[in-house]
Amino acid sequence: xxxxxxxxxxxxxxxxxxGGADTLRKAASDPRGFLLAELSMGxxxxxxxxxxxxxxxxxxxxxxxxxxxxxxxxxxxxxAAAALPVGFDRNVIQDAFRADAMARxxxxxxxxxxxxxxxxxxxxxxxxxxxxxxxLVRATAGALEREAIRPHVLGRFRDMLQAVxxxxxxxxxxxNTISVGPRSxxxxxxxxxxxENLAREILELHTLGVDxxxxxxxxxxxxxxxTGWTIGDPEGRLGQTGAFVFNPxxxxxxxxxxxxxxxxxxxxxxxxxxxxxxxRHPATARFIAMKLSRHFVADAPPPELVxxxxxxxxxxxxDLRLLAVELxxxxxxxxxxxxxxxxxxxxxxxxARLINVLPPRxxxxxxxxxxxxxxxxxxxxxxxxxxxxxxxxxxxxMKARLDASTRIARATVVESPMxxxxxxFGAAASAPTRQAVARAESREQALALVLMSPEFxxx
Amino acid sequence: xxxPRVYASTRRAFLAAGGAMFAWPFMTRFAGAAGGRDPRLVxxxxxxxxxxxxxxxxxxxxDYANLHGAIALSGSGERAxxxxxxFFGLHPSMPGFARMWRAQNALIAHAVSTPYRNRxxxxxxxVLESGYPAPGRVDSGWLNRAVSLLPKGExxxxxxxxxxxxxxxxxxxxxAPIVGWSLAEAPNYPGDLIDRIMALYDRTDxxxxxxxxxxxxxxxxxxxxxxxxxxxxQAMRAPARGAARLLAADDGPRVxxxxxxxxxxxxxxxxxxxxxxxxxxxxxxxxxxxxxGLGVAWKDTxxxxxxxxxxxxxxxxxxxxxxxxxxxxxxxxxAVRGGRVLADWPGLKDHELHEGRDLRATMxxxxxxxxxxxxHLDLPAGTLANIVFPGSQYLAPMDGLIA
Numbered sequence: 085x086x087x088x089x090x091x092x093x094x095x096x097x098x099x100x101x102x103g104g105a106d107t108l109r110k111a112a113s114d115p116r117g118f119l120l121a122e123l124s125m126g127x128x129x130x131x132x133x134x135x136x137x138x139x140x141x142x143x144x145x146x147x148x149x150x151x152x153x154x155x156x157x158x159x160x161x162x163x164a165a166a167a168l169p170v171g172f173d174r175n176v177i178q179d180a181f182r183a184d185a186m187a188r189x190x191x192x193x194x195x196x197x198x199x200x201x202x203x204x205x206x207x208x209x210x211x212x213x214x215x216x217x218x219x220l221v222r223a224t225a226g227a228l229e230r231e232a233i234r235p236h237v238l239g240r241f242r243d244m245l246q247a248v249x250x251x252x253x254x255x256x257x258x259x260n261t262i263s264v265g266p267r268s269x270x271x272x273x274x275x276x277x278x279x280e281n282l283a284r285e286i287l288e289l290h291t292l293g294v295d296x297x298x299x300x301x302x303x304x305x306x307x308x309x310x311t312g313w314t315i316g317d318p319e320g321r322l323g324q325t326g327a328f329v330f331n332p333x334x335x336x337x338x339x340x341x342x343x344x345x346x347x348x349x350x351x352x353x354x355x356x357x358x359x360x361x362x363x364r365h366p367a368t369a370r371f372i373a374m375k376l377s378r379h380f381v382a383d384a385p386p387p388e389l390v391x392x393x394x395x396x397x398x399x400x401x402x403d404l405r406l407l408a409v410e411l412x413x414x415x416x417x418x419x420x421x422x423x424x425x426x427x428x429x430x431x432x433x434x435x436a437r438l439i440n441v442l443p444p445r446x447x448x449x450x451x452x453x454x455x456x457x458x459x460x461x462x463x464x465x466x467x468x469x470x471x472x473x474x475x476x477x478x479x480x481x482m483k484a485r486l487d488a489s490t491r492i493a494r495a496t497v498v499e500s501p502m503x504x505x506x507x508x509f510g511a512a513a514s515a516p517t518r519q520a521v522a523r524a525e526s527r528e529q530a531l532a533l534v535l536m537s538p539e540f541x542x543x
Numbered sequence: 544x545x546x547p548r549v550y551a552s553t554r555r556a557f558l559a560a561g562g563a564m565f566a567w568p569f570m571t572r573f574a575g576a577a578g579g580r581d582p583r584l585v586x587x588x589x590x591x592x593x594x595x596x597x598x599x600x601x602x603x604x605x606d607y608a609n610l611h612g613a614i615a616l617s618g619s620g621e622r623a624x625x626x627x628x629x630f631f632g633l634h635p636s637m638p639g640f641a642r643m644w645r646a647q648n649a650l651i652a653h654a655v656s657t658p659y660r661n662r663x664x665x666x667x668x669x670v671l672e673s674g675y676p677a678p679g680r681v682d683s684g685w686l687n688r689a690v691s692l693l694p695k696g697e698x699x700x701x702x703x704x705x706x707x708x709x710x711x712x713x714x715x716x717x718x719a720p721i722v723g724w725s726l727a728e729a730p731n732y733p734g735d736l737i738d739r740i741m742a743l744y745d746r747t748d749x750x751x752x753x754x755x756x757x758x759x760x761x762x763x764x765x766x767x768x769x770x771x772x773x774x775x776x777q778a779m780r781a782p783a784r785g786a787a788r789l790l791a792a793d794d795g796p797r798v799x800x801x802x803x804x805x806x807x808x809x810x811x812x813x814x815x816x817x818x819x820x821x822x823x824x825x826x827x828x829x830x831x832x833x834x835x836g837l838g839v840a841w842k843d844t845x846x847x848x849x850x851x852x853x854x855x856x857x858x859x860x861x862x863x864x865x866x867x868x869x870x871x872x873x874x875x876x877x878a879v880r881g882g883r884v885l886a887d888w889p890g891l892k893d894h895e896l897h898e899g900r901d902l903r904a905t906m907x908x909x910x911x912x913x914x915x916x917x918x919h920l921d922l923p924a925g926t927l928a929n930i931v932f933p934g935s936q937y938l939a940p941m942d943g944l945i946a
Contacts, residue, residue, distance in 0.1 A: 216805075258809075259809045259810045259861060259863075262810055262860075262861040263860065263861060264860050264861075266860065271860070276860045276861065277859060277860020277861070278859065278860045279809055279810060279859055279860055279861040279863065279865070280859075280865050281807075281809045281810075281865070284662070284663075284866070288663050288665075294661075294663045294665070294666055294678070300662065300898070303662075464590065464804040465590065465591065465665075465804065465807070467664070467665045472681075474716070475711070477750060477751065477754050478706070478711035478716075478754060478758075479706070479711070479721065479722060479754050479755070479757035479758035480706060480711060480758055481711070481754070481758070482751060482754040482755040482758045483755065483758030483759060484758075486732075486737070486740065486755060486758075486759075490731075490732050490733065490736065493733065494733070514747055516743055516746040516747050517743060517747065520739055520740075520742070520743045524739065525733075525734045525735075526733055526734060528733045529733045529734050529736050532733065532736055532740075533736070533739060533740065533743065536740050536743075537743065537747075538743075538744070538747050538748040538751060541751065542748075
């Protein structure tokens with residue numbers, strides 16, 4: 085029985101042991117095989133009945149916003165309750181956000197190991213949006229993960245890349261829906277122009293990385309190529325309302341040069357061809373290999389591991405399942421010490437799994453994550469939440485974890501915290517931790533100690 | 544995924560977020576700079592790149608109105624910009640800062656920039672906060688290194704800086720101990736939980752021990768701070784208010800860093816009203832909270848508001864501005880020799896703009912910051928050039944910033 089390996093499998097790569105489900109023992113006979121088995125089952129899609137396509141969510145948000153505008157315009161007398169139309173959905177934005185959040189929490193709790201979920205989270209942070217941008221992004225942030233990331237998490241990077249850059253949430257978040265080719269029909273008629281926000285982040289954050297060798301001219305060229313990538317209008321003139329559409333009226337005409345290669349103006353395919361090439365670029369391979377190794381293994385990952393992943397990325401043309409297989413097959417991924425601090429989201433879900441409690445609504449867990457500095461789908465900027473332990477192991481961050489652990493311990497009835505410690509770590513729990521839990525003066529205190537133990541905090 | 548598991552719901556749900564403020568002071572006063580002063584320094588990091596031409600428009604520059612187009616401010620009419628010195632104005636959302644400017648307690652440095660010349664937020668922020676001349680160094684920030692050089696306090700503990708918010712900003716990360724503070728309610732810890740966790744970390748994980756002990760501190764001052772509530776528009780005011788109270792205390796911290804996000808105005812930036820106006824109104828409120836909350840200590844205070852770079856001089860196709868180079872830095876506080884706009888104005892004609900698009904930098908932000916650190920915190924110029932802003936030997940600290 086390899087319990088140390090099992091803890092690594094469950095915590096470094098997964099979402100932690102499940103209370104009452106014997107996961108540690110299942111992982112211990114063959115920790116690596118435990119992870120590979122989950123990969124071979126494919127990525128689970130979310131099937132909750134209350135989840136809607138982003139196009140529908142957007143249609144409902146727009147209807148909500150239209151009613152809001154009309155009400156403001158008609159200005160009811162002060163104090164009078166504004167009458168809402170029949171069937172009007174006041175909470176459309178919050179409901180959509182929470183439905184996706186709940187589905188994510190549920191599937192995270194249900195997974196045997198959670199390795200595939202961790203990959204979903206990794207890519208979701210790589211391709212993040214910030215809910216604070218506004219109502220449309222808040223309502224569709226979960227749908228971006230569900231529609232553009234989850235289906236490709238064991239597929240090809242280039243497919244995920246295109247799905248993300250054409251997703252309504254991303255197009256709104258990085259302003260591409262309002263970017264107009266200056267020499268397009270709409271540009272010449274209305275005097276509007278380019279917004280280079282999305283193009284810059286595609287190059288800097290999504291593909292090549294900031295040192296990937298592109299210039300300001302490349303940013304502008306890519307921005308021109310993806311003009312016209314927008315969301316279907318309410319009347320459906322451009323295509324399906326609320327879905328990705330290509331609007332030739334705002335697309336900058338003409339060929340463009342990106343990284344020395346010329347792309348003929350081929351409508352929507354011009355930008356798609358550019359994304360395709362960016363996905364195969366060696367700088368993209370290196371950038372992704374580095375980010376994956378840093379996320380899963382160590383703040384400063386072994387260079388051999390990074391090289392190996394970059395090589396596999398290139399050889400397999402960005403096959404993300406084979407990349408994940410390579411990651412867990414590499415010995416360096418298992419020999420590095422458990423130096424990384426779990427992120428607040430990992431810590432929160434690992435706790436829910438261990439105590440075997442998933443609240444019926446997502447808010448309590450979402451509040452915990454926010455208090456620890458990681459509000460779901462809402463990082464401060466398009467670079468996502470930090471992936472370095474030094475950012476999370478801060479005085480404030482540790483104080484916030486203590487407060488969260490205290491709250492959870494107070495709100496949870498656990499018969500035997502020592503059993504939880506055994507279920508999570510078995511013989512891999514250190515003597516001091518075992519002793520601290522055994523000597524605790526109350527079950528509540530003992531549970532807080534389990535959650536704050538270095539074994540549970542680090543991976 | 545082999546077997547669906549069933550979740551019991553607890554009788555008591557997890558608790559929701561609370562609204563009380565807490566703080567962990569245990570810093571000592573450092574033997575102040577010359578004259579028995581007890582100086583305070585606050586760094587506000589405006590992440591996302593502040594439009595310098597938006598906060599302080601060059602109203603008398605003949606090219607400004609045309610370049611900034613529909614979002615340009617005007618020196619007359621409704622919501623006119625405040626007139627500062629006949630050339631520069633101030634955004635109308637900042638009446639508090641305008642009042643401080645008239646009282647000669649506020650200053651603007653314009654056409655200023657870090658040495659970073661590319662346009663990535665994150666590299667730009669690393670340069671701004673690390674104090675190194677190029678990206679790639681994220682192990683410590685210039686403010687932390689400055690704190691580490693301050694003389695030790697009267698008690699055994701070294702001087703400490705204060706980081707506000709759930710994540711410690713790079714500018715104040717590093718070797719010198721810092722304390723954290725954020726707007727979350729602290730629960731009652733069951734029994735002697737804290738002692739037990741500390742004992743466990745002491746035996747097993749020194750780094751977590753150090754972080755948590757700093758995060759906890761001694762909460763004597765926090766108990767004096769009472770309750771506050773967060774309302775809309777409080778995002779910058781509330782943390783400023785809390786930080787001001789900590790800084791005002793006799794045994795509180797003397798140096799603090801706060802991060803305000805959201806300045807990346809690519810679209811619908813707005814002129815006298817709109818997105819940037821709302822952000823600046825929040826920032827103005829933060830300055831006023833510091834002025835009020837610091838009380839008599841305001842006279843010994845310098846607040847510096849800095850950002851990673853500026854924005855394009857020309858309004859873009861979506862009524863916003865894209866990433867640029869030079870911008871404005873704002874200083875306020877009773878110790879500031881204010882009532883001035885410091886600028887070697889580069890002009891806004893095409894050939895005067897950096898790469899034909901951005902306000903050209905004519906002042907290095909590090910010279911400004913070195914001037915503040917030297918004259919306000921009494922740090923020697925040599926140390927500033929070697930340790931705080933490595934590689935800045937050729938940049939003399941700016942004179943005459945401190946009253």
